[in-house]
Amino acid sequence: SPGGLTGSGTAGSITVTGLTNGTAYTFTVTATNPIGTSVPSSASNSITPLVIPVVTNPTTGKIWMDRNLGATQVATSSTDEAAYGDLYQWGRGSDGHQIRTSGTTSTLSITDVPGHANFILSSDDWRSPQNSDLWKGETGTNNPCPSGFRIPTEAELTAEINTWSERSGVGAFGSPLKLPLAGVRINYDGLLSYVDSFGYYWSSDTPMSGNARTLYFRAWYTNGILWNNFNRARGQSVRCIKD
Incomplete structure (x- = not known):
């Protein structure tokens, strides 16, 4: 049929x-x-x-998934819960830990694949020893994106930001990517925080031990687009780019 x-x-x-x-x-x-x-x-x-539903930024020419990983729809507002999606620990695959209500464990993983669906609590990284080579490209280890897609680099996300109307949550939602304020899952207790007020998005870049580069923005603050090195054990949003 x-x-x-x-x-x-x-x-x-x-x-x-x-x-x-x-x-x-x-x-x-x-x-x-x-x-x-x-x-x-x-x-x-x-x-x-x-x-895979996609969106293209006409200025950069880059093709992206039109929603966060785990989201059921494109954001209709900055605070559209159905568009928030999952929260990944940097470098982990889609093993269930990314679900916002997944269980937690304090036992660090000694391998790239923990073998369970728990969110791993840690002061810096969920893996010991650390592996900074995860999430590197479409064929990178633990790439959670669909076939043909990968985690974006800091440079690729920055190029998108430079086309926004303003550097804030308003600009993020008003952009072709329609990035929502999905919040973060705290690395040391597994609790959700800053939902509806901040958006945190992983890049594939790892310039510092235990950290990875993160794009984050605030709902209410113009020129509030910031970059920081955040602990890899944090749960943050993922928006995939076409390779």
């Missing part, structure tokens, strides 16, 4: 085109040779093709 597709080939995959984004499909297969045609196979499990 839908019918009408035919394909042929030896053992391997057959590419299906023309599917509608978000529509569920099932597939049945028949085999044909000079002797005849086989009985159709049982219907496959339902498959729903998804296209």
